[in-house]
Amino acid sequence: MPASSSTAxxxxxxxxxxxxxxxxxxxLRRELPGENILYLGDTARVPYGxxxxxxxxxxxxxxxxxxxxxxAKMVVVACNTASALALARLREVLSVPVEGVIEPGVxxxxxxxxxxxxxxxxxxxxxxxxxYADALRAARPGIRVTSRACPLLVPLVEEGLFEDEVxxxxxxxxLGAIRAGDxxxxxxxxxxxxxxxxxxxxxxxxxxTLVDSAANCAxxxxxxxxxxxxxxxxxxxxxxxxxxxxPPDNFLQVVxxxxxxxxxxxxxxxxxxxx
Amino acid sequence: MPASSSTAxxxxxxxxxxxxxxxxxxxLRRELPGENILYLGDTARVPYGxxxxxxxxxxxxxxxxxxxxxxAKMVVVACNTASALALARLREVLSVPVEGVIEPGVxxxxxxxxxxxxxxxxxxxxxxxxxYADALRAARPGIRVTSRACPLLVPLVEEGLFEDEVxxxxxxxxLGAIRAGDxxxxxxxxxxxxxxxxxxxxxxxxxxTLVDSAANCAxxxxxxxxxxxxxxxxxxxxxxxxxxxxPPDNFLQVVxxxxxxxxxxxxxxxxxxxx
Numbered sequence: 106m107p108a109s110s111s112t113a114x115x116x117x118x119x120x121x122x123x124x125x126x127x128x129x130x131x132x133l134r135r136e137l138p139g140e141n142i143l144y145l146g147d148t149a150r151v152p153y154g155x156x157x158x159x160x161x162x163x164x165x166x167x168x169x170x171x172x173x174x175x176x177a178k179m180v181v182v183a184c185n186t187a188s189a190l191a192l193a194r195l196r197e198v199l200s201v202p203v204e205g206v207i208e209p210g211v212x213x214x215x216x217x218x219x220x221x222x223x224x225x226x227x228x229x230x231x232x233x234x235x236x237y238a239d240a241l242r243a244a245r246p247g248i249r250v251t252s253r254a255c256p257l258l259v260p261l262v263e264e265g266l267f268e269d270e271v272x273x274x275x276x277x278x279x280l281g282a283i284r285a286g287d288x289x290x291x292x293x294x295x296x297x298x299x300x301x302x303x304x305x306x307x308x309x310x311x312x313x314t315l316v317d318s319a320a321n322c323a324x325x326x327x328x329x330x331x332x333x334x335x336x337x338x339x340x341x342x343x344x345x346x347x348x349x350x351x352p353p354d355n356f357l358q359v360v361x362x363x364x365x366x367x368x369x370x371x372x373x374x375x376x377x378x379x380x
Numbered sequence: 381m382p383a384s385s386s387t388a389x390x391x392x393x394x395x396x397x398x399x400x401x402x403x404x405x406x407x408l409r410r411e412l413p414g415e416n417i418l419y420l421g422d423t424a425r426v427p428y429g430x431x432x433x434x435x436x437x438x439x440x441x442x443x444x445x446x447x448x449x450x451x452a453k454m455v456v457v458a459c460n461t462a463s464a465l466a467l468a469r470l471r472e473v474l475s476v477p478v479e480g481v482i483e484p485g486v487x488x489x490x491x492x493x494x495x496x497x498x499x500x501x502x503x504x505x506x507x508x509x510x511x512y513a514d515a516l517r518a519a520r521p522g523i524r525v526t527s528r529a530c531p532l533l534v535p536l537v538e539e540g541l542f543e544d545e546v547x548x549x550x551x552x553x554x555l556g557a558i559r560a561g562d563x564x565x566x567x568x569x570x571x572x573x574x575x576x577x578x579x580x581x582x583x584x585x586x587x588x589t590l591v592d593s594a595a596n597c598a599x600x601x602x603x604x605x606x607x608x609x610x611x612x613x614x615x616x617x618x619x620x621x622x623x624x625x626x627p628p629d630n631f632l633q634v635v636x637x638x639x640x641x642x643x644x645x646x647x648x649x650x651x652x653x654x655x
Contacts, residue, residue, distance in 0.1 A: 149435050150425050160424050160626045260535040271549050351435045
């Protein structure tokens with residue numbers, strides 16, 4: 106099947122509002138080491154988490170169209186906010202398959218819970234959209250969901266305060282009530298949060314299992330590529346190409362080190378054609 | 381002078397990356413109660429503080445052009461980041477006078493200091509631009525300047541945590557070293573910071589005078605209007621028109637209450653023509 110195998114050689118396009126989506130890239134590299142990845146972070150308009158559905162849909166369409174224009178065989182929305190608010194729209198308008206981070210997280214959370222009570226952390230826009238709660242309840246009626254918007258976590262992560270008293274104090278505020286209840290599963294509903302895994306695990310306590318949507322997303326992407334016959338031919342190591350709509354600050358280095366991501370120099374693309 | 385008095389009746393255009401610039405609007409209302417004010421917050425692309433000069437210049441030009449298109453007789457850049465990085469460009473391209481928040485803050489800080497050592501707090505972009513340090517040293521060679529980027533303060537303010545242990549802990553980190561030195565003047569180099577005045581004053585200690593660029597900016601605007609013969613004819617109360625490029629969240633209500641700002645319903649403008 107020459108047409109299909111040529112499609113399979115094309116890269117996976119991954120986008121995020123900024124840099125946090127690299128946690129998904131890291132998981133994709135582990136799960137799919139033979140795939141070429143084009144990553145595009147919308148640092149000129151980051152963050153998406155406090156913005157409206159209409160604006161998040163528009164930004165997501167513009168960024169995803171750029172990846173498709175560069176030959177992406179699949180688009181991965183490595184941003185919970187964009188997955189929560191723009192996935193349906195992207196699936197309508199794009200000519201390639203689109204995977205997000207919410208459905209894989211929902212599946213993993215349902216597999217993990219014993220008490221039937223799942224807690225979800227995310228940005229204001231993600232939590233406000235109800236995307237996680239709706240998907241959890243649609244998949245398993247009767248499931249209990251406690252959702253909590255955590256608007257300070259992204260800024261704390263972007264400052265590199267992964268292990269810090271201030272971060273612990275903020276997490277205590279967000280997680281104290283959840284720890285005291287009977288939720289046994291905590292969905293990290295933002296691609297920044299896996300960088301806080303240890304602090305989050307401490308704050309949540311030993312009775313709660315953390316569900317990282319990045320790792321689950323990577324497994325879903327692998328399965329979808331196989332279903333569609335789109336997995337890259339084996340035998341060569343995949344490449345990673347990082348680009349951004351505005352020059353990324355030091356946080357990019359912090360994250361690349363924390364994740365052990367190897368890539369060439371990050372490119373900056375003119376934002377003008379995007380907006 | 382009919383031409384001039386008709387110009388004088390036009391509104392003052394005020395813009396900010398989001399909602400923080402309302403501290404400048406509040407000061408303008410007190411200083412110039414007869415002026416009509418058009419405020420435009422770029423909430424679709426907020427914040428500017430971590431972005432590049434090129435992107436901040438482009439966003440500022442687009443927003444300011446909109447205000448001029450609606451008849452603004454003067455543009456006030458109620459955002460330290462945009463003042464630090466885009467004021468020169470705006471003065472080149474706009475057909476009306478442009479005032480920012482940095483020059484008034486510099487003037488007030490120089491009037492306040494006795495030790496000749498001034499501390500400045502701001503966003504990463506504002507501090508990284510060196511705009512305050514350069515302007516202070518240009519106005520008074522030999523002045524000592526300690527600058528500190530405070531990227532967590534805007535998120536804390538936007539969460540309404542004006543009086544909060546977490547805010548106090550973060551301020552201690554930013555201000556501990558400054559309090560221990562001999563700086564006697566602290567410039568609040570971000571329009572969000574006046575909402576933290578009490579917490580900042582506690583963290584800075586009694587030996588340090590706070591300089592609020594909003595109040596100083598309003599006085600400078602009043603002086604410039606008089607110099608240019610552009611002050612609104614007396615005898616009628618000015619109006620305040622608030623608009624945003626994306627629907628503002630609860631923070632708008634928090635700020636309007638904190639500042640006692642009276643205005644009609646905020647309008648949302650289509651962001652598309654702006655970007």
